[in-house]
Amino acid sequence: MRRYHALVVAGLVLAGGIEAGSVGTARSMGDLPPEAPPTAKPEAKPAEVKPRIIQQRASKATPEGRGDFQVYPDGKKLQIRYKGGPFGGVAKADLSPWRTYDYANKTPEPPVPEAVKMPADLKGDPAKGRKLFMDRERAPCTGCHLIPGEDVWPAGNIGPDLSTYGDLNRPESYTYEIIYDARKYFPDTAMPPWGTTGLFKPEEIVHLVAFLHSLKGPLSPEKDPNRNPNTRAKPVGFGDNLDPTNNPAVLLMDDAKDFWGKKGPKGKSCADCHTADPEKSMRGVAPKYPKYLAKYQRVMSIEDFLSRHAPETTGMEMLVESQENLNMSILLKYASNGLRVQVDTMSPEARAAYERGKAGFFKRVGQRNHACADCHTPDKGGGKFLGGRLLVIASEGSTKHFPTWRTNFGVVWDIRKRMQWCMDPLGMHMLPADAVEYAELELYLTAFDNGKPLSVPGIRH
Numbered sequence: 001m002r003r004y005h006a007l008v009v010a011g012l013v014l015a016g017g018i019e020a021g022s023v024g025t026a027r028s029m030g031d032l033p034p035e036a037p038p039t040a041k042p043e044a045k046p047a048e049v050k051p052r053i054i055q056q057r058a059s060k061a062t063p064e065g066r067g068d069f070q071v072y073p074d075g076k077k078l079q080i081r082y083k084g085g086p087f088g089g090v091a092k093a094d095l096s097p098w099r100t101y102d103y104a105n106k107t108p109e110p111p112v113p114e115a116v117k118m119p120a121d122l123k124g125d126p127a128k129g130r131k132l133f134m135d136r137e138r139a140p141c142t143g144c145h146l147i148p149g150e151d152v153w154p155a156g157n158i159g160p161d162l163s164t165y166g167d168l169n170r171p172e173s174y175t176y177e178i179i180y181d182a183r184k185y186f187p188d189t190a191m192p193p194w195g196t197t198g199l200f201k202p203e204e205i206v207h208l209v210a211f212l213h214s215l216k217g218p219l220s221p222e223k224d225p226n227r228n229p230n231t232r233a234k235p236v237g238f239g240d241n242l243d244p245t246n247n248p249a250v251l252l253m254d255d256a257k258d259f260w261g262k263k264g265p266k267g268k269s270c271a272d273c274h275t276a277d278p279e280k281s282m283r284g285v286a287p288k289y290p291k292y293l294a295k296y297q298r299v300m301s302i303e304d305f306l307s308r309h310a311p312e313t314t315g316m317e318m319l320v321e322s323q324e325n326l327n328m329s330i331l332l333k334y335a336s337n338g339l340r341v342q343v344d345t346m347s348p349e350a351r352a353a354y355e356r357g358k359a360g361f362f363k364r365v366g367q368r369n370h371a372c373a374d375c376h377t378p379d380k381g382g383g384k385f386l387g388g389r390l391l392v393i394a395s396e397g398s399t400k401h402f403p404t405w406r407t408n409f410g411v412v413w414d415i416r417k418r419m420q421w422c423m424d425p426l427g428m429h430m431l432p433a434d435a436v437e438y439a440e441l442e443l444y445l446t447a448f449d450n451g452k453p454l455s456v457p458g459i460r461h
């Protein structure tokens with residue numbers, strides 16, 4: 001591990017000894033040097049093709065948290081993601097053509113096509129359309145729309161209930177256009193432009209149209225109120241988040257307390273400079289994060305700060321997304337539990353960062369052309385269901401319980417990992433966990449929690 005870190009600091013990444021790729025300062029995926037034209041012989045088996053590994057920018061996150069790229073000889077880039085939880089190790093698709101949050105990425109939103117015409121020579125098949133509508137690997141359309149059927153689980157309600165769509169007698173050409181790219185009629189829609197971004201092919205959209213026009217009332221009575229997202233019970237709490245028998249993350253603080261007293265290669269421990277009792281000496285620190293730190297010329301969360309401060313003062317690494325960093329962040333925030341969040345958004349640097357974070361929240365990115373706002377504002381998805389997930393409303397506060405125990409994965413996530421996972425429904429490569437873009441988004445989100453008491457570690461399903 002240590003050798004790996006040293007190489008990262010030196011600006012070099014070695015991937016399993018295959019090949020070294022050079023690493024510059026922050027640069028977008030869009031500005032990477034053009035790849036050589038495809039040279040692979042047609043008979044070459046894919047298993048023999050060894051990718052080069054490149055790092056998207058300088059970072060103090062763990063290798064997994066950095067989101068390095070495997071670059072294949074034909075130019076294809078696949079992002080390396082966390083092995084654990086839902087991330088799946090390596091991304092399935094190369095998402096580099098799509099717009100990202102990277103401040104250096106100037107890719108525009110895909111333009112709304114001038115005219116979309118339903119192909120007249122194709123005949124839609126409602127049964128095929130239903131299968132596509134339900135396909136969990138694709139949209140799924142049921143993530144946002146209810147349709148009839150006991151197998152429809154779990155449906156969401158960000159979009160209108162389409163259970164009797166056929167009765168609306170809309171022209172088929174309109175339905176085709178809406179699915180292809182709804183922005184023509186709803187410029188600010190939360191529905192991805194399925195046709196424009198190539199997520200569904202024209203003939204598939206024709207099947208979807210045939211299916212939707214086949215949906216006619218009257219509906220048979222609902223057997224299970226939970227099937228319908230409009231009558232489904234909303235989840236209630238997760239019990240006492242500070243009770244260690246309920247929230248295993250509470251116990252992780254013991255490791256952080258041990259670390260606190262440990263001397264690093266520089267001969268110092270945290271305790272040497274900050275007294276032996278972190279709960280006392282650090283009380284009042286966490287509610288001010290993320291904050292602008294002049295020394296580093298950027299906004300940082302506690303996690304970001306530790307990744308720089310620990311090696312500078314003790315000589316020990318504390319990479320963002322490492323267990324040491326998560327444990328220490330929990331301890332530092334726990335020390336301020338009950339105190340009210342008070343992040344600065346008024347100093348000129350903080351204000352500018354807040355505004356950039358806010359712009360990011362509303363920026364549409366990725367193959368799905370989604371913005372955070374699509375799922376986390378009340379006029380769109382916030383407070384509604386995306387599939388079985390009740391979406392948080394950002395303006396009600398969504399940060400003061402992070403890092404948070406994830407009951408379904410049995411691990412702790414800090415807010416950056418949560419954001420990185422939100423890149424998945426966006427159809428976007430994740431940025432490194434310590435990216436300044438995420439820090440400024442986090443500042444924007446945390447400002448909504450100002451005045452509310454910290455309660456860390458949280459617990460969520």
Ligand code: HEC
Nearest residue numbers: 139140141143144158159160178179186189190191194208
């Ligand atoms: C992220 C949520 C989301 C997903 C996923 C989604 N939609 Fe939508 N859809 C919406 C919203 C929201 C609207 C309403 C238009 C608006 O106000 O933006 C809508 C509208 C529609 C309409 C028009 C309804 C009407 O009454 O005019 C159709 C048809 C439709 N969607 C079909 C689909 C199909 C087919 C899929 C899957 C390929 C799909 N939707 C996936 C959010 C979504």
Ligand code: HEC
Nearest residue numbers: 260268269270271272273274285306309310313314328332
């Ligand atoms: C050599 C002394 C020294 C050591 C060792 C040290 N720190 Fe610090 N720490 C400081 C000083 C000085 C500051 C304030 C100035 C700064 O931000 O660099 C500080 C600031 C901090 C802050 C931010 C306080 C605020 O109000 O924003 C945190 C959190 C922190 N240290 C945690 C730690 C942890 C955790 C360790 C052990 C991994 C550690 N420190 C080790 C000297 C030290």
Ligand code: HEC
Nearest residue numbers: 370371372374375386389390391392398418419422425441
């Ligand atoms: C297509 C929908 C979608 C988009 C777009 C999306 N998220 Fe999420 N987000 C979710 C889901 C699902 C959850 C889990 C349910 C919940 O807590 O809201 C979630 C949870 C979160 C949470 C945790 C809330 C909590 O209380 O634990 C944060 C913070 C968050 N998202 C931030 C973002 C940010 C920032 C963006 C934009 C970069 C974003 N999300 C984009 C679907 C989305």
